[in-house]
Amino acid sequence: MHVVLVLVLVAVGSVLFHFLSPWWWTPIASNWQYIDDTIIITFWITGVVFVAVLLFMAYCIWRFRHREGHKAAFEPENRRLETGLTVITGLGVAAMLAPGLFVWNHFITVPPDASAIEIVGQQWQWSFRLPGEDGKLGRTSVERIADDNPLGLDRNDPAGRDDVVLQGEDLHLPIGKPIKVVLRSTDVLHDFYVPEFRAKMDILPGSSTYFWLTPTRTGTFDILCAELCGTGHPYMRGSVVVEEQVAYDAWLDGQQRRMIAQQDETKRQKGEVRAQQ
Amino acid sequence: MVDVPLGAAGVPPAEVEDVELYHPKSWLTHYVFSQDAKIIAVQYSVTALSIGLVALMLSWLMRLQLAFPGALSFIDADAYYQLITMHGMMMVVYVLTALFLGGFGNYLIPLMLGARDMVFPYANMLSFWFYLLAVVVLFASFAVPGGPTGAGWTLYPPQAITAGTPGLAWGIIMMLVSLMIFIIGFTMGGLNYVVTVLQGRTRGMTLMRMPLTVWGIFTASVMALLAFPALFVGCVMMLFDRLLGTSFFMPEIIEQGARLPYGGGSPILFQHLFWFFGHPEVYIVALPAFGIVSDLISVHARRNIFGYRMMVWAIVAIGALSFVVWAHHMYVSGMNPYFGFFFATTTLIIAIPTAIKVYNWVLTLWRGDIHLTVPMLFALAFIVTFVNGGLTGLFLGNVVVDVPLSDTMFVVAHFHMVMGVAPILVIFGAMYHWYPKATGRLLSVPLGRFHFWVTFLGAYLIFFPMHYLGLMGVPRRYYEMGETAIYPQSAHDLNIFITVMALLVGAAQLVFVFNLIWSLRHGREAGGNPWRACSLEWQTPVTPPPHGNFGKELPVVYRWAYDYNVPGAPEDFIPQNQPPLAGEMAGRTP
Numbered sequence: 060m061h062v063v064l065v066l067v068l069v070a071v072g073s074v075l076f077h078f079l080s081p082w083w084w085t086p087i088a089s090n091w092q093y094i095d096d097t098i099i100i101t102f103w104i105t106g107v108v109f110v111a112v113l114l115f116m117a118y119c120i121w122r123f124r125h126r127e128g129h130k131a132a133f134e135p136e137n138r139r140l141e142t143g144l145t146v147i148t149g150l151g152v153a154a155m156l157a158p159g160l161f162v163w164n165h166f167i168t169v170p171p172d173a174s175a176i177e178i179v180g181q182q183w184q185w186s187f188r189l190p191g192e193d194g195k196l197g198r199t200s201v202e203r204i205a206d207d208n209p210l211g212l213d214r215n216d217p218a219g220r221d222d223v224v225l226q227g228e229d230l231h232l233p234i235g236k237p238i239k240v241v242l243r244s245t246d247v248l249h250d251f252y253v254p255e256f257r258a259k260m261d262i263l264p265g266s267s268t269y270f271w272l273t274p275t276r277t278g279t280f281d282i283l284c285a286e287l288c289g290t291g292h293p294y295m296r297g298s299v300v301v302e303e304q305v306a307y308d309a310w311l312d313g314q315q316r317r318m319i320a321q322q323d324e325t326k327r328q329k330g331e332v333r334a335q336q
Numbered sequence: 337m338v339d340v341p342l343g344a345a346g347v348p349p350a351e352v353e354d355v356e357l358y359h360p361k362s363w364l365t366h367y368v369f370s371q372d373a374k375i376i377a378v379q380y381s382v383t384a385l386s387i388g389l390v391a392l393m394l395s396w397l398m399r400l401q402l403a404f405p406g407a408l409s410f411i412d413a414d415a416y417y418q419l420i421t422m423h424g425m426m427m428v429v430y431v432l433t434a435l436f437l438g439g440f441g442n443y444l445i446p447l448m449l450g451a452r453d454m455v456f457p458y459a460n461m462l463s464f465w466f467y468l469l470a471v472v473v474l475f476a477s478f479a480v481p482g483g484p485t486g487a488g489w490t491l492y493p494p495q496a497i498t499a500g501t502p503g504l505a506w507g508i509i510m511m512l513v514s515l516m517i518f519i520i521g522f523t524m525g526g527l528n529y530v531v532t533v534l535q536g537r538t539r540g541m542t543l544m545r546m547p548l549t550v551w552g553i554f555t556a557s558v559m560a561l562l563a564f565p566a567l568f569v570g571c572v573m574m575l576f577d578r579l580l581g582t583s584f585f586m587p588e589i590i591e592q593g594a595r596l597p598y599g600g601g602s603p604i605l606f607q608h609l610f611w612f613f614g615h616p617e618v619y620i621v622a623l624p625a626f627g628i629v630s631d632l633i634s635v636h637a638r639r640n641i642f643g644y645r646m647m648v649w650a651i652v653a654i655g656a657l658s659f660v661v662w663a664h665h666m667y668v669s670g671m672n673p674y675f676g677f678f679f680a681t682t683t684l685i686i687a688i689p690t691a692i693k694v695y696n697w698v699l700t701l702w703r704g705d706i707h708l709t710v711p712m713l714f715a716l717a718f719i720v721t722f723v724n725g726g727l728t729g730l731f732l733g734n735v736v737v738d739v740p741l742s743d744t745m746f747v748v749a750h751f752h753m754v755m756g757v758a759p760i761l762v763i764f765g766a767m768y769h770w771y772p773k774a775t776g777r778l779l780s781v782p783l784g785r786f787h788f789w790v791t792f793l794g795a796y797l798i799f800f801p802m803h804y805l806g807l808m809g810v811p812r813r814y815y816e817m818g819e820t821a822i823y824p825q826s827a828h829d830l831n832i833f834i835t836v837m838a839l840l841v842g843a844a845q846l847v848f849v850f851n852l853i854w855s856l857r858h859g860r861e862a863g864g865n866p867w868r869a870c871s872l873e874w875q876t877p878v879t880p881p882p883h884g885n886f887g888k889e890l891p892v893v894y895r896w897a898y899d900y901n902v903p904g905a906p907e908d909f910i911p912q913n914q915p916p917l918a919g920e921m922a923g924r925t926p
């Protein structure tokens with residue numbers, strides 16, 4: 060009767076593993092607690108079903124194992140039982156789907172007061188763009204991409220004049236403010252994934268995608284890429300720093316001043332070039 | 337349901353004359369260019385199993401890299417991505433699809449339906465040779481400059497055909513061409529399976545008397561005929577993008593600083609085409625497994641399959657529904673987010689017929705007379721892994737829960753459990769079950785039990801803990817897990833554990849291969865019906881069945897395939913071709 064024993068062990072062992080193993084999600088750092096809650100509901104429902112099926116099987120095998128003279132019952136169907144099980148399954152499925160769809164609706168409805176930031180995936184690095192004082196991101200296009208304009212900004216768009224471009228630097232976000240993350244790629248698919256935020260979304264060339272979140276915990280979190288983008292895929296990393304508003308403002312201020320200094324520098328260089336000609 | 341009345345007089349007359357089969361004259365037409373479905377089945381199975389061994393060995397290399405990053409110097413990132421791509425594609429298409437439909441389909445459909453052969457034997461033969469050609473092209477891509485493609489088995493553009501992905505020069509072209517040849521070959525076989533089921537059944541074999549194995553293979557073949565064209569079209573379009581400079585899937589792109597001459601295409605369009613094939617593909621593998629396992633459980637529990645009509649209905653419902661769930665692979669792809677509502681709902685609805693199947697399997701055990709034979713062990717293990725993988729599917733199908741989990745190791749664990757381990761356990765069970773019909777000898781039982789325990793427990797230990805790596809935030813398709821603040825040291829140890837298990841499970845398969853070869857000569861003589869089963873393939877006058885399957889007369893069917901332990905019957909089973917017994921009520925069985 061190894062089989063009976065093993066089935067019971069698999070059921071019990073899986074449950075114990077679930078509760079005792081050290082591998083579990085990282086503490087959340089965004090407003091998507093709802094997602095975690097839905098996962099927990101799903102774990103409970105599916106866990107109960109898994110254990111019930113295994114224990115029932117184990118019982119059947121033990122109880123109805125072949126012995127001399129033992130005969131099976133002949134019973135082609137049992138309408139009531141089959142209908143009952145179908146209905147119960149339907150209810151269980153609804154109990155998972157309803158909260159799921161409810162939260163999904165929340166997930167795709169960006170609050171009106173969310174401020175937009177742009178994240179650009181390129182083989183194999185992350186770049187970020189924050190709107191300046193005007194709160195608007197300027198236009199971009201692939202044609203404009205050049206060595207001195209890696210994100211393809213439209214320099215004639217007034218909305219983009221004060222945009223802060225971050226390359227090879229950490230992204231900073233203020234705690235407690237809803238953020239709409241607009242995603243863009245200039246080469247292949249990528250996926251912006253910060254495990255602590257729970258939310259993630261693919262990044263496409265040719266069109267932009269989005270999701271939103273509100274950071275709820277300060278700290279520095281790793282950014283991973285979660286869509287195969289070539290051989291550098293596992294090394295496409297970055298960091299996002301969630302901090303209090305004051306610290307964030309100071310950081311943003313510094314970045315803006317850096318941008319202005321940089322622009323002046325480019326202008327000066329261009330002027331020198333012209334003067335030389 | 338109208339049933340054919342019992343009694344010799346109630347059997348409908350033959351609609352067509354028995355057709356003369358093609359009779360091979362030489363060794364070559366007998367064993368190589370054979371038109372006999374049973375030989376074609378063996379050809380398909382041996383080829384697919386060999387590829388399975390190769391794909392398994394590729395997975396060892398992948399696992400070694402994940403456990404000991406960089407230890408094997410010849411596996412650099414390029415090689416790793418080539419390995420996962422070839423492993424995934426081989427397993428899904430060239431092993432599982434070919435084995436279930438080309439292997440089991442060819443062997444079992446004519447025999448179980450009381451037919452002499454498939455209805456189009458010549459096309460059936462061509463089907464295998466196209467398959468073999470597809471395999472040759474696939475393997476040739478290991479030898480071309482740049483090696484095979486490393487785009488992942490999903491082959492998503494633009495990355496599949498732009499720099500940064502290995503196999504850009506030749507590999508991707510070989511892959512697309514190989515898939516196209518495979519699809520052409522499959523179409524010839526698939527039409528055969530479908531038409532044979534519809535037209536080739538013997539007298540008395542109504543659709544509702546067919547064994548569930550045939551129902552599963554039949555529905556899967558219909559689905560494959562509808563789903564593969566989407567992949568075919570996707571391959572053609574991608575080939576055009578790659579070779580002729582069209583832009584079906586290619587928007588404006590910068591490749592390593594240089595603007596490519598593409599523009600205006602949609603990468604998501606390919607994903608829709610791919611998954612319109614790819615999701616049904618999951619069920620193309622699963623439905624034959626469902627059917628086969630139903631029969632294994634019924635035979636070895638000596639009990640009718642519980643709720644036969646519900647089982648047929650569920651197979652058909654799953655087949656139909658699986659064409660409206662494809663975008664659940666794309667929740668975070670950037671498609672219109674409102675699609676999420678629709679696809680999450682359809683996906684969770686499909687769970688209901690699937691759950692019914694599980695209930696009916698375990699209810700067949702209830703009040704059975706359970707013989708723990710090797711095929712039965714595999715069938716039971718299938719239920720465990722399938723239930724496990726099916727339940728984690730409820731996570732990934734429920735759109736918002738998929739958001740944190742998609743593209744993590746959770747997904748890898750889920751699909752290995754549900755469409756890797758579970759169907760393969762059925763394949764093993766089926767091999768132990770039908771090997772005696774095909775060869776006349778039983779496989780060794782001690783070796784079989786050893787193979788079973790290592791494979792089942794090992795595979796469970798590989799893939800069950802892997803879910804938790806994904807939950808923790810380890811993305812899939814990572815050449816190495818790497819260091820982040822959130823991965824504890826113990827996660828690296830877990831990776832080593834999984835690899836050790838993978839090597840053990842792999843080694844156990846060699847025992848199976850040995851068993852297959854050794855038993856050919858030394859296995860115990862099986863006789864015609866060693867499991868005392870009802871379905872027609874066990875009632876052939878000669879075992880292994882010769883060309884033409886049944887002797888002079890085709891069998892006539894009087895009942896369904898599940899008359900086990902019928903009250904009052906002299907034995908614990910009544911073959912399908914047994915006329916009604918004295919005192920048996922007319923129309924009693926479905």
Ligand code: HEM
Pocket residue numbers: 392395396398399420421423424425427428432487488489490748751752755756757760795798811812813814838841842
């Ligand atoms: C014990 C046997 C197996 C082992 C150890 C194994 C291992 C692996 C590993 C390590 C990966 C790569 C995961 C990643 O880095 O993302 C993988 C991917 C994959 N495997 Fe398996 N595998 C096994 C059997 C199977 C079977 C039977 C199937 C059939 C369905 C299968 C289908 C796939 C697919 C489709 C992929 C995805 C490839 C991709 O990401 O493009 N594997 N497997």
Ligand SMILES: [Cu+2]
Pocket residue numbers: 180183248249250284285286287288292295
């Ligand atoms: Cu990326």
Ligand SMILES: [Cu+2]
Pocket residue numbers: 248249250284285286287288289291292293295
């Ligand atoms: Cu990536």
